[in-house]
Amino acid sequence: MASEISTEDEIVSGTVSVLLPLALPRPYDYKVPAGVQVRPGSYVIVPLGPQEVIGVVWGEGTGEVGHNRLRPVTEVLDVPPMPEVLRRFVDWVAGYTVSPPGSVLRLAIRAPGALEPPRMRTAYRLGAARPSRMTPARARAVEVAEDGFARTVRELAEEAGVSDGVVRGLVDAGALLPVDLPTEAPFPAPLPDMPGVALSPEQAEAAGLLRGHVEARRFAAVLLDGVTGSGKTEVYFEAVAAALSQGKQVLILLPEIALTSQFLDRFERRFGCRPAEWHSDLSTRERRRVWRGVAEGHVPVVVGARSALFLPFPELGLIVVDEEHDAAFKQEDGVPYHARDMAVVRASLGQFPIVLSSATPSLETAVNAEQGRYARVRLEARHGVAELPDVTAIDMRADPPERGRWLSPVLVREIHKALEAGEQSMLFLNRRGYAPLTLCRTCGHRIECPQCSAWLVEHRFRRELVCHHCGYSAPVPKACPSCGAEDALVACGPGVERIAEEVAELFPQARAAIVSSDNLRGPAAHEAVFAAIEAREVDIVIGTQIVAKGHHFPWLTLVGVVDADLGLENGDLRAGERTFQLLQQVAGRAGRAERPGRVFLQSFMPEHGVMRALVSGRRDEFLAREAAARERVGLPPFGRLVGVVVSAPDAALAQKVAREMSRRVPRTEDVSVLGPAPAPLALLRGRTRLRFLVKAGRSVNIQSFVRAWLEDMKIPNAVRVSVDVDPYSFM
């Protein structure tokens, strides 16, 4: 395990333990050369074998290796030391996720170049001396520089409307004096006291409660529970303002696709400037700038995707997790962690409040609020005059579409009505591409990915078959790859591209747009299509889950869910909950302004609890039923789960290791280990996968069970054993 973390920010001498961002079991000891100042949290360069690696001083040396055999620290980097609370957080996450602490550390220092000293640029300020020879051009430059600000040669030349040569002449004459400025532009400061939008009495009361938690300056987890359009964002902005007034830093976590310019604009309207952003589309240079600005305390607010949780905030005083129920907060690769749950831990370690905001809270959070571990602040009304949309289920058995079509006559009629009224419609189908399966009519062959146990999805615009698990793609074959029959391949089932085709046939006069990650590459393309929808240049939107998040389209009054049963097909424990959340969110897109919205769910099982809850709008009843069902069988949040996947390129080897693991399961009464069984995705990227599921009661330390189980296993190099505590994916 990691050594004790030193809490005092005092200089450590002699030996230090240094945690390296590598999958190693613990920090290593290094010698501190005489005259070198090292503190707990210092970023250092140390030798490791023939290499030099950046690490973080975790504390005093452990003394396990004799001082004379230790290698010295090579260099101490000029960066503020990693805050003690972040070091404790790294250790905590490592312990919880059963990961090496160095792998978690890597999440905290992966901003390339951020640890190098900031580059400087030379700017010039007017000195006391004036050149002996004054020309009209020189006089103009001097006049501009008289305000005392430092400018680069180019900036001054441009502002004065003179050539660079004129400015350089003034430098040579000693009239302009050089100063070094950091190359990075400073971050603007959000203004907590700007007048925000007017809050309704209900919103003002909720905002007051959140402010109270921030002003108490201690840990509290608060669920901000309000329907779509109730103004949750404006309400938690008041908590952000309260934290800023205390001089604290604030982190707002959002699912990556909800981090839109619409959101940033709302922030700017409240605080007068945009916040710093942290997400995967950021350039290396921006990443470095934000990381460094956070570490130095110059960045007051970061709005970011889940990895922003590991930024080195020295003065964090509030975290907001918006759309807290969103599955995008769960990281599946590398160190699997749930950013919402870890954010609660980060707030608890830092002793400040956290706000979890949602219109459709996760069952975990709802149960925590129900049992009093979390406070709950409710917002019932939609802000302004917007009414909640009217939800109807279309029974696809009673009102089936025509043969070869996917839209029921009921839905088609409603779209006609919306078109005639000059209003917008949205058809939602959470399936990319044209068709999810290509089948041979002659022999029944289904075209699968050669590397995964999954069907290839036809993408007609790209004329390709694509694997959505590994990215494999191939042209659509002319003949069946199995029996060779020509023109026998048929597309089965719809994706958004196929719905768009049907829309074009049914409503030739309507302007339609597909909103899916395949059709929109990069944030600029997203912004463009959303702007077009807002400007009413689109009549019918056909979209995947990208359209479900946070966008406000005042003219959108009709939502049709093409296949409401889709999410219920995969039988994992959250299938019902997730389908409810997604469809509720999609439904919330309809009728957000003065015009009331209507939502139609196409379903083959309108009597299913999820459909009934959506139609009746009785969310809490649905959550209570789901909770009771899980409690009966001891599933999360009433019990604990860990997924363990064994994978190898060689099926026999994977099976051999899994059998050996099975033999070594520690015997205990409070933990049961199911498996090994072939994973639902039994083949992924060419690797055979076998799954164990570890199940235990809520009070059991399931991590120490897993550690004890796997500790002495000899795992061959070709085999990977991945541990996923609180799994969300059961594939």
Ligand SMILES: [Zn+2]
């Ligand atoms: Zn065939």
Ligand SMILES: [Zn+2]
């Ligand atoms: Zn594949």
